[in-house]
Amino acid sequence: MTAVLDAPAVLDAPAELSGDELQGVLAARAAEARRLVVDMAASPRGCHLGGSLSVLDILIAALHRASAGDGTEVVLSKGHAAAGLYAALYVSGILPENPAPLYGLAGSPYTGHPGPKVPGVRFPTGSLGHGVPYAAGWAMARRIGSLPGLGIAVAGDGELQEGLVWETCQVAAAQRLGNFVLVVDRNGGQNDGMVADISPLPDLAGRFAAFGFDVVETDGHDLAELTELLAGDRSSATRPLAVIAATVKGKGVPAVEGKAASHYVSIDARRANQWKRAIK
Template structure:
């Protein structure tokens, strides 16, 4: 048996809404969570795990699997919810997020099935993914390595060192996704460290680049499934997103970066998600 892609059993948008509901529930717990950055990448994770990645929840360490790294590890709640929905561990375990004894910590760790490496110290995920892609080449495999980066994370010089290395090595089985929500803890990324035109920056480093609506799960799946887009070049998908997307009272606000939802705002968030699901 080898790792295999999972057919989407229902519309990707519905799965994304359910994942958001799990994140909301976790953010209503005593530890709260990085709701804004988790919400902005939900469609990316949904597209990957329910349409693109060659993985087997029953065999998370299958040598033939595709690899995924959440470089922006503070969005762990979105990854946990996605892994649970995909069957890597019971959905009921999400209720213990951040509690004593739980393996669901603030940043992902290897104790969680489906997590490849601990992440969250920003700026390292792309280099680690390069290592996975190079190892696959040496092993003669054909799996792909995917990594999700935050746009604020691109201020780390190590990201661009890894980008140079990936292009120089011709790692065309490597696919990066940038969660371009435009906000970081202290404000707008463009005010703090401007990076546009972002697509041209990546092209200048030798990457094949595409730019897409990061909340269109079907479009994301189509682009990611088609990688590599150019032979001999790594691929980067710039996903244009909104921090806190799906919750009108938090969307696009720096206040969504880390929240502990009150009982009132928890109920408010669930109502907003139900309305979105009903309209889709």
């Protein structure tokens, strides 16, 4: 395994870093996390590689936001990308152990979908769509208690085919949950192929706006932009925020970037080493 960065010291004192220094640290974490995901794909069980790699920058930025300690909760609603979440939690200093050698082992908490036995995971997610209302409910609880912090849900674009997502959006807008943030990992792929071929999402920004959301479209691999978008406390906002993050399935591994076949991958150690060397 590649040695992991000493991330916890950074999280303990983020104010000591300049903007460029912080982005350098977050970028290094993202690269290290991608190598760990590849290690998990090289386990006997394999993993959901493509979506784990596409969502990693979003998770790194969201976990950095949560490290402010104001009660912000990050929920990975696309729970099949658990390998990406475990890697992001580890390089962010939240997990005490490297999850890659333990991924999928009997008795290990690092299962194919995340659950609350894993440090940093409050809600179990597996059935698509369920993490979005968890995060909205967290945001509502913080607001009712006059407490700071966001409820951040990270969902996939294929996941938006679940009606529960849109029911939650309707409730979040009606309840004026300005502290609810839904980030869409828009990598264009899903289990059975490409989203555009299965259930297209035309004018997705307009759809969220029609539900009463503030909407931002961004590069889902631009850590500086992502951290800036998630930095505010939104305590005075009255409209939920949808961040549509354009991403690349399999990001960071040229052999699988943009390929629907990267959705679930099992590889041998030789190929894993090749892929890890290609990650920058």
